[in-house]
Amino acid sequence: MHHANHYYGHSHVLARYCGLDDTDPPRLHGYLQHGWNIGDGLAPDHEYTPGVPSFLWSERTRRRAWSLGRRQGYVVGSPFAYLLAMNPLTDNDQREGTIWYPFHGWEGQHVVGDHDGLMAEIRRTEDGPVTVCLYWQEYRSAKLRQRYESAGFRVICHGYRGGWWKDLDPGFLHRQLAELRRHKRVASNRLCSAVFYGALAGCEPAVYGDPMHLENEKNAFGGQPRILREWAALHGPRVDPATAHRLAVDELGADRLLSPAELRRLLGWPMPASVPDAELTGVLTR
Template structure:
């Protein structure tokens, strides 16, 4: 019922797994990224009524086994369905796909959003990555690709720059899977979705390096990430080694944790998935009307202050900034677009875009 349901190719992957030729409107809201806090606050704040009656519209989260939040603490019902990347993995492995290390090290710098930018010494971080891992494939967020200071910093340190594309590109997740599935190690300077994706498919994954500054967020946020998910913070950034434990044990612990955070235990079969997404034999009219009319109006009401987000949602969505003018920087970003087309059959991974 909202554009976020189709971010990063998630609805396209789910449609392929469910046996459909292309995605449909979802009867509810689908979590679109891993979050260290509740996705109800971080992703669903613009729609406070969704989930109050899950028989009509559901809040579809990836997992009920996360360390950062508990469904018991929410005032709305959430339904765990597993992350779309795990459905993509299932499709690929059914075709004989196996991870490799042919890309060598991959680094995914922590990125900001349209509303809140990441600031700091990218050049220093780029040189640190080159010292530890050598020249690496660096996957930049498509908005960071428009910043010459960022791109120059990473290129000058000897790295190869790629991007997975825009968030409304249905092939986004196929490109991410190509990167995390063919890396010798995936690293980032903050715990983020890509790190969990890599660990979940068995690729060594770690968090190290200058975390940079994210909006008004304090340094305590980074400390909380380290304390809550220590399995991903075991690398010595001076030489890339894991002190105090063997690599195999550390990788196994990270994989088990990542699959729990992404909801591997909640994956559905194709028929059950179609049912929970509201994808019956014929497309329903209600989710389409919500997508093209109700959803943009609800977001506009939030921006104009006609309805209010909770304090928890404001903190989760904007790193402590509550300035509503931030949401006017990209006034057309929330407008609905035609649904993405289906994916190629059979579904395969794709090379990332050359930055």
């Protein structure tokens, strides 16, 4: 199993959906997309073995992968969409304020930008209380964390992403969903997975503010300019919720979720002998 398949507890969520032990997911026979992107769904910094299938979130991503020569791509939907399907929204969800996700770096690149300017813009834009969710890399910087806290924000972190089969966090997406369900709005300074997650989970999304940048950032697959062109409807301090939800369904593959039997078969996971063959029809052609 490629270690990225465990990121954010993705393999654990899928194992639970399939009725397997979500504390120890089986080996996943392929590469699972672990974040929204505008390329082929796979991280450009990872090495991949030719011929190994890719399990992608959406049909749009599969088509892009096909055009780039990755022909063994299967649309399975995002792990977050499966988690939401297992924990559907209710009218009893008490929502207040905004959860804000500043653009973050990763182990190989840090973010460069004006956090003070961003905090001021958030304050000018948001009416209610604001929760700022920092990525683990920024959260462990006490100085940065305290700057956001001093500005009056509640500051949290959903957890560690995990990497190289260490520091795995099966509860990451569960905590993220719980936080999204308690907020009316979700926002970021760049269109990202969290914004789509929030839109799917009933939040009013927004993308505004200094987009910041990564050290030595490259505009792969068109970069920020392309995102601004293709997903213009999702940018701005006020975005139409119905449009955002429709786009989130498309990008997260929420309308393409497989049955547990189909997903087991496609991922190469164990299948109960009692599952009818009819449930598997068409799984290898998706």
